[in-house]
Amino acid sequence: MPNNSNPTKRGGSNPQIGEVMSKLHLFSNARAMQSFMQSQERGFLPKCMLLGEFFAEVIVVRGKVKIPSFLRKIFLIEVLKEFNFTQKDLELLFFERNFLGFLETSPFLLQFFNELNQHKLSIKDIPQKDIYGDYEDHLRVLEEIEERYEQKLGDRGFYDFAKEYEILDEYLSAFREIEIYLDGFLSPYEKEILEKISSKVPLFFHLNIDRYNQKHFEFLCKLEPDYSYKISFPSGEIVEKIPHRLLALPKAYGCELRVEQCSFVLQRIEEWLEEGIEAEKIAVILPKEDFKDFLLATDRVRNLNFAMGFEYEGLKKEIETLALQEGGGLEEFIQRVRECEIPQSLGVSIDEILYAYERIGEVMRTLSFKEIAYLFLEEIENLRLDDSKGGKVRVVGVLETRGMELERAIIVDFNQENIPKITQSDMFLNSKIRSALSIPTLQDREELQKHYYLEIFKRTQRVELVYIEGHLAPFAKEVGVKSFERNNYTLFAKGKEIVYKEDEITLFLDREFRFSASNVKMFRECKRKFYWRYLKKLKESEEEGSVALSVGSLLHHFLFLAYSQNPSGAKEVFERLVFEEIERGSDELVKMELGLALRYMQHFFKIQSKNPKILELEREFEFMSEGFRLWGRVDRIEEIEGRVRVLDYKLGKSNTIEPIQSAFYGLYAREKYPSFPVEVGFYFINGKKLCLDNKLEEHIAELKTLLKEMIEEREFEKCTTRSSCRECIYKILCNR
Missing domain, CATH: 1.10.167 (Regulator of G-protein Signalling 4; domain 2)
Structure with a gap:
């Protein structure tokens, strides 16, 4: 006798079971699927899958199998190792010709290939207007890499992206209806697959529409924001339309420090639990995952469970x-x-x-x-x-909230730099090209993230936002938040109030002080800061420099070596030194900036004399001028057509001359070369521009006035504009 009790087959012995199991529910993410299943009544659970898993089951590529994600890099690295890159190719793509370099680059390439395939595009479709000169060569290399990668996979019986596929009818025959709960973009490739499936099985979309995702689903039919829809695909017939609005406006609470937000989170959770709210219905949502370290350190009773593990x-x-x-x-x-x-x-x-x-x-x-x-x-x-020892109050990232139904939620770090927060990791397509290709732009992704936050507000009975004062995300007011209060909870007992006492000024300048462009500039900007730094000698702690500082130092050093070794062949020496540094360096951001600077420096070498008459390179100077001891360092001094020019290299794009620095250079050059007319110039590397100081006499006069003022100064007053105090290391000493 045949066994007809299998509930996955249509028409089984139990009609009710067959009804439940013959409808397939597909979800964009696991958390939404889990929430859906938990909301079901007792009995047999409906058949549920993730959309990606469904595609893997229903798509067949004859004679090949889908390559596991963790093997993709291996085959791509093999292609890159075999690829015959020219020096120009390496310069264009910033590849390192070694295993670790290829390993680091491969995720960007795979992401790029996948995104084009998802939008049914090839590299040939990318427009080549309004782009930099070598872009065509750039794309040619990428196209050849992709072709070799696909060929290598095919030779091994694998495929990465199913460009030519069949729909497995036998798999679909088990279902009388498919319902898809969408929460994100749907690519043209996915639409194509779903259209083919819809000709075999009735297919419906479940959508929550708001002003942030409305335009992405206009291909279906005319949709209104703040409604939930069930829509037949691809006909666009609206089967169901239900209002989907905010349950209540969130309230926002300001804190001075990130760690202070923990006091609010922990106190609120305690209050809600005492009110009888189930712990499973409370969530703490982190726009930035690193905030979990603060919560781990302060959650002494372990109410929290960290979903990210x-x-x-x-x-x-x-x-x-x-x-x-x-x-x-x-x-x-x-x-x-x-x-x-x-x-x-x-x-x-x-x-x-x-x-x-x-x-x-x-x-x-x-x-x-x-x-x-x-x-x-x-x-x-x-x-x-997994956080197996944690409590039941979930700590989740924004993406993990999709589909969750909550009674209470707190979103921490609701700051303008976090919401929306999109990482721009695409090396190859800017927003203009993306828009031309109908690929989601940075703005589209920001709007999608806003949609996720708005969904939290709509699916939660009460939401509270915590932010750093002065940094509240504009999105809060965008959605109508009107209640803003100060967080009055604290993790620690309030300490004894310390009354600020102004320091007595006891130190003054004399003629032996070494004046430099940097300390004179600091005096002009804030006399009290100058006092702390140069008279009280309270120096900033030694910390690792910024990327710009590292790159700037390297470029200065390479220019010094290039013009020291071979002034007429400085360009070739400089390029060799930069390439060697890129090859052996470990900081990827520094290497990328060096590669960009190398391009910009081509203009610098074009405007240089073929046989420059270099007088000084990277020379430190100290001399007396009208009784003042002046000190500094010049990047380069050269003789040009009977004039002496002091040249300073700047990494940035700005073409703004620093008058104090220019005056120092001018006075030194006149002291050292009194028989020559003197000019001072600044070359801005990223801006590809040489700027000469046409107001040198005026700037020297201003410097002399400042030097006299510094000698006579007795008050060292604080600056009047408090905005400059925000990042100042002495702001506590000044009670700012």
Whole structure:
């Protein structure tokens, strides 16, 4: 007798079970699917899947299988290692010709290829108007890399993106209806697949529409904001339309410090639990995941459960140690990993990666032991341990809130720099090109994130926002938030109030003081800051410099070496030094900025004399001028057509001359070369512009006046504009 009790088959022995199981529910994310299933009444749960998993099941590419995500980099790296890059290609794409360089670059390339495929575009479709001169060569290289990558996958029986596919009718035959709960963009490629499926099974979209996502679904039919829809696809027939509005306007609370927000969060949770709100219906939402460190440190009773989990540093450290050792290759690496202490919850994920490595052993054996270790480190970077010891109040990121129904929620860090916060990680397509290709732009992604926040407000009975005072996100007022209060909770008992007492000025300048452009400029901007720094000698702590400072220092040094070694061939020497630094450097941002600066410097060398008469390079000077001891350093002094020119290199784009610095240079050059007329110039590297100081006499006169004022100064008053105090390291001393 045949067994007809299988509930997944249409027409099973139990009509009610068959009815439930023959309708498929698809979701954009796991959290929305989980919330949907928890909301169901007792009995058989409906058939639910993630949309991505459904596509993987229903799409067939004959003779090939979908490549696991963690193997994609391996095949792309193999292509990059074999690719015959010219020096120009390397300069265009900032590739390093080594394994670690390719490993770091591969995610950008894979993201780029995937996004074009999702929008049914090829690299040839990218417009080449209004772009920089080498863009066509840039695209040619990318196109060839993609072709070789797809060919290499095909040779191994894999595919990454199913450009030619079939719909598996047998799989669809189990369902009489498919309902899709969308919360995000739908790409042209996904629309194409769903249109083909809709010809075989009735298909419906569930959408929550607001002003931020309305235009993205206008391809269906005319939609109104603040409604939930059920729409037949692709006909666009509206099956259901229900109001979907704010349950209540959020309230906003200001804090002075990030850690102070924790006092508000913990106190509110305690109050809500005492009111009888279920812990599972409360959430703390983090626009930036690093805020969890503050919550971990202050949640002493462990009410919180961190949905994002925790990194397992133990395994990473063991693999990092392996990467420093010599080994015998793939087999030994796998054996050494299995000897590591691996938590049970991560065991399956680790086994999947190692099994995949064994499956493509022929490719993996071309890598060294160290390269395999670095590759493995990349793959386990995002593995997380569940928060098994936490409470029931969930701490989640914004994306994890999609589909959640809550009674209470607190969103911390509701600051303008976080909301919306979109990482611009695309190396290849700017917003103008994206718009021309109908690919979501940065603005589109910002609006999508606003949609996610608005959904939190609409799905939660009460939402409270916490922000740093003076930094509230404009989005709060955009959605109508009107209640703004000060956070009165505190983590610590209030300390004894300290009454500020003005410092007595006891130190003054004399003629032995070494005046420099920087300290004179500081005196002009804020006399009290000058007093703290140069008379009281309260220096800022030594910290690692910014990227701009690092790049600027390197460029100055390379220009010094280039013109010292070979003034007539300085361009070639400079380029060689920059390329060597890019090759051996470890900071990717510094290397990228160096590559950009190298392009901009082409203009500098074009306007230089072929045989410059260099008088001084990177020279420190000190001399007396009208009784004042002046000190500084010049980048370069040269003789040009009977004139002496002092030249200062600036990394930025600005063409604004610094008058005090110019005056120092002018006075020094006149002291050193009294028989020559003197001029001072500034070359702005990123701005590709040489600016000569046409008001040198006026600036020298201003400097002399300032020097006399500094000697006579007795009050050292604070600056009148408090805005400049915000980033000042002495603001506490000044009670600002």
